[in-house]
Amino acid sequence: MKYTEKAIVLECDEIGTRIFSLRLRTEHIAAAALPGQFVSVYANDSARLLPRPISICEADPKSGVLRLVFRIAGQGTKEFSQLKPGESVKITGPLGNGFPVDAARGKRVFAIGGGIGIPPMLELSKRLTEDGQDVTAVLGFRDELILLEDFPCRTVIATEDGSRGTKGNVLDAIREIDLDADVIYACGPIPMLRALKEYASARETECWLSMEEKMACGIGACLSCVCSSTKIDEHSRVRNKRVCTEGPVFLSTEIIL
Amino acid sequence: MTHNMSVDLCGVRLKNPVMTASGTFGSGAEFSEFFDLNRLGAVVTKGVASTPWEGNPTPRICETPSGMLNAIGLQNPGFEVFAGRDLKFLEETLLPDEEPAEEGSLALSSGMTGTKVVVNVCGHSEEEYLDCVEKLSGERRVDFLEINISCPNVREGGIAFGTDPKGVERITAAVRKAARQPVIMKLSPNVTSIAEIARAAEAGGADALSLINTLTGMKIDVERRTFALANRTGGLSGPAIHPVAVRMVYECAKAVRIPVIGMGGIRTAEDALEMIMAGATAVSVGTVSFHDQRAALGVIDGIEDYLERHCVPDVRDLIGCVR
Ligand SMILES: Cc1cc2nc3c(=O)[nH]c(=O)nc-3n(C[C@H](O)[C@H](O)[C@H](O)COP(=O)(O)OP(=O)(O)OC[C@H]3O[C@@H](n4cnc5c(N)ncnc54)[C@H](O)[C@@H]3O)c2cc1C
Ligand SMILES: Cc1cc2nc3c(=O)[nH]c(=O)nc-3n(C[C@H](O)[C@H](O)[C@H](O)COP(=O)(O)O)c2cc1C
Ligand code: FES
Numbered sequence: 001m002k003y004t005e006k007a008i009v010l011e012c013d014e015i016g017t018r019i020f021s022l023r024l025r026t027e028h029i030a031a032a033a034l035p036g037q038f039v040s041v042y043a044n045d046s047a048r049l050l051p052r053p054i055s056i057c058e059a060d061p062k063s064g065v066l067r068l069v070f071r072i073a074g075q076g077t078k079e080f081s082q083l084k085p086g087e088s089v090k091i092t093g094p095l096g097n098g099f100p101v102d103a104a105r106g107k108r109v110f111a112i113g114g115g116i117g118i119p120p121m122l123e124l125s126k127r128l129t130e131d132g133q134d135v136t137a138v139l140g141f142r143d144e145l146i147l148l149e150d151f152p153c154r155t156v157i158a159t160e161d162g163s164r165g166t167k168g169n170v171l172d173a174i175r176e177i178d179l180d181a182d183v184i185y186a187c188g189p190i191p192m193l194r195a196l197k198e199y200a201s202a203r204e205t206e207c208w209l210s211m212e213e214k215m216a217c218g219i220g221a222c223l224s225c226v227c228s229s230t231k232i233d234e235h236s237r238v239r240n241k242r243v244c245t246e247g248p249v250f251l252s253t254e255i256i257l
Numbered sequence: 258m259t260h261n262m263s264v265d266l267c268g269v270r271l272k273n274p275v276m277t278a279s280g281t282f283g284s285g286a287e288f289s290e291f292f293d294l295n296r297l298g299a300v301v302t303k304g305v306a307s308t309p310w311e312g313n314p315t316p317r318i319c320e321t322p323s324g325m326l327n328a329i330g331l332q333n334p335g336f337e338v339f340a341g342r343d344l345k346f347l348e349e350t351l352l353p354d355e356e357p358a359e360e361g362s363l364a365l366s367s368g369m370t371g372t373k374v375v376v377n378v379c380g381h382s383e384e385e386y387l388d389c390v391e392k393l394s395g396e397r398r399v400d401f402l403e404i405n406i407s408c409p410n411v412r413e414g415g416i417a418f419g420t421d422p423k424g425v426e427r428i429t430a431a432v433r434k435a436a437r438q439p440v441i442m443k444l445s446p447n448v449t450s451i452a453e454i455a456r457a458a459e460a461g462g463a464d465a466l467s468l469i470n471t472l473t474g475m476k477i478d479v480e481r482r483t484f485a486l487a488n489r490t491g492g493l494s495g496p497a498i499h500p501v502a503v504r505m506v507y508e509c510a511k512a513v514r515i516p517v518i519g520m521g522g523i524r525t526a527e528d529a530l531e532m533i534m535a536g537a538t539a540v541s542v543g544t545v546s547f548h549d550q551r552a553a554l555g556v557i558d559g560i561e562d563y564l565e566r567h568c569v570p571d572v573r574d575l576i577g578c579v580r
Contacts, residue, residue, distance in 0.1 A: 002290050046548065051548070214315065214316045217546070219283075221283030221546075224327065225315075236309075237309040238332065238334070240332070
């Protein structure tokens with residue numbers, strides 16, 4: 001079930017350079033949310049018609065609090081960064097499929113996030129840890145660290161400038177620590193996802209990747225957001241899948257990057 | 258005072274003049290999680306062809322001030338899946354017309370008339386259009402066919418038919434002959450004289466016209482120094498195009514005797530009323546549903562409210578009232 005709500009802003013804090021953490025009180029969305037799902041956030045300025053897809057960073061079903069962490073990328077996210085406690089913002093969600101947490105049962109898991117792909121790995125790591133799974137969060141940053149303290153599990157860090165952890169990317173970090181996993185969940189820039197797809201395929205590791213594409217409806221109606229698939233998709237009947245509906249999380253072998 | 262919201266479109270009654278716009282509402286199923294589709298005058302489905310189409314590469318859309326560009330490229334699952342899944346959904350979801358309670362009582366105003374189904378059809382060639390139209394003729398739940406001869410995003414067929422009056426007349430006549438349902442021809446605004454195209458469609462036997470489809474546009478991503486859309490050009494829609502659409506609806510409504518369905522940037526009831534006063538018998542709400550899933554309902558409620566405020570007993574009194 002998807003909901004469109006006026007969510008109440010509880011806090012909106014700058015937690016890194018141009019990176020904001022927005023906590024919202026929702027009626028239904030937080031309770032229904034799964035890690036890896038996202039919400040559509042609507043600008044108040046109706047000259048900006050299209051919703052902005054933002055991943056669910058944390059969702060507390062009990063309090064109804066939803067946390068989104070986003071980087072200012074343009075005018076829409078800039079508007080959201082100026083939200084004040086007590087104000088409201090229209091959101092629709094939860095959207096998309098989310099990470100299949102059951103696939104992790106009894107397995108060693110890598111939750112890999114690169115840059116602004118880190119936020120969704122937080123709720124995922126929390127749920128897997130609560131479930132008693134063996135999860136390692138592998139986080140890639142440019143230089144500035146965000147959300148690191150919030151992760152409840154073992155973390156491994158890569159920074160591009162080498163200021164913390166391994167110098168390089170998340171794969172460099174994985175090779176350096178010499179850990180292995182049976183299941184990989186990842187979200188981040190396309191080059192990172194591409195490298196992980198290759199890494200997973202070479203090792204025959206199950207690998208779930210969260211994809212991004214421009215969206216107009218967010219609910220599966222407009223066919224804006226497709227990615228190429230290796231097989232004919234059940235819904236579209238052609239070789240592509242809707243990121244907003246069949247995704248954003250796909251098995252690495254299902255999609256062409 | 259009760260107000261009549263229902264209108265007559267080619268002899269078929271719509272419970273109110275508000276429909277959705279093809280391609281912005283999926284099959285209806287996607288939006289049915291947000292409101293009861295039975296409140297709409299009609300549901301207009303995404304363009305369907307006789308066989309599945311892949312559509313264009315991504316990015317397929319980008320936002321523009323008060324609008325968007327799209328180059329979806331008419332991706333669709335083909336007639337068979339459309340009929341077996343999407344039409345089936347609509348058949349199960351939409352209540353049929355109720356029989357009039359007693360002899361002579363016309364099922365005017367609320368409740369009595371069921372929401373209609375308009376199926377939008379696309380093709381690469383005349384044969385493909387006709388193939389799909391023939392297949393749809395056997396589908397009882399389809400109340401109207403809307404023939405898209407105006408999509409700017411497919412190279413063959415589509416727009417080529419839509420911009421040449423002779424071509425429009427020919428394809429209209431061919432479709433009219435093959436179709437069981439009333440035929441609505443959907444016109445392109447990317448022409449010098451849309452009234453001339455409207456007359457050609459009427460001459461070909463169209464039962465109604467719908468307009469406008471999107472206006473061809475382009476956006477350049479200056480950071481990446483390339484086109485914002487993989488297709489380079491796309492169709493502009495949304496509130497930005499509304500005044501252009503109102504002008505074209507006005508011109509076409511004056512040029513033909515068949516009903517015109519107005520669309521292009523409708524966001525509010527006032528926008529829809531502009532179209533109606535310019536001569537539209539019904540309107541379609543499109544891109545704005547991306548901003549607000551329930552936008553079409555707001556338009557319906559707003560029109561009713563207008564009738565009330567201005568003591569207009571019948572929405573039909575407003576059709577073409579501005580000349
Ligand atoms: C499933 C999904 C989850 C996401 N999760 C997050 C997140 O948790 N945190 C975060 O900071 N960002 C996230 N993004 C990216 C975020 O959607 C964009 O940064 C945001 O839409 C930019 O809007 P803007 O108005 O600031 O930028 P503008 O560039 O002005 O936006 C113009 C248009 O392009 C679209 N757009 C621009 N960049 C992207 C992009 N990368 N992906 C999709 N659409 C885009 C916008 O939605 C808008 O319609 C996610 C994207 C997707 C698809
Ligand atoms: C994403 C998208 C997909 C569309 N697909 C179709 C289509 O398949 N067939 C069609 O006739 N028109 C299509 N259209 C055009 C709309 O039906 C409508 O004519 C146009 O967008 C103008 O109305 P609007 O400004 O209210 O959206 C599409 C428009 C958009 C934005
Ligand atoms: S955004 Fe419309 S189908 Fe995915």
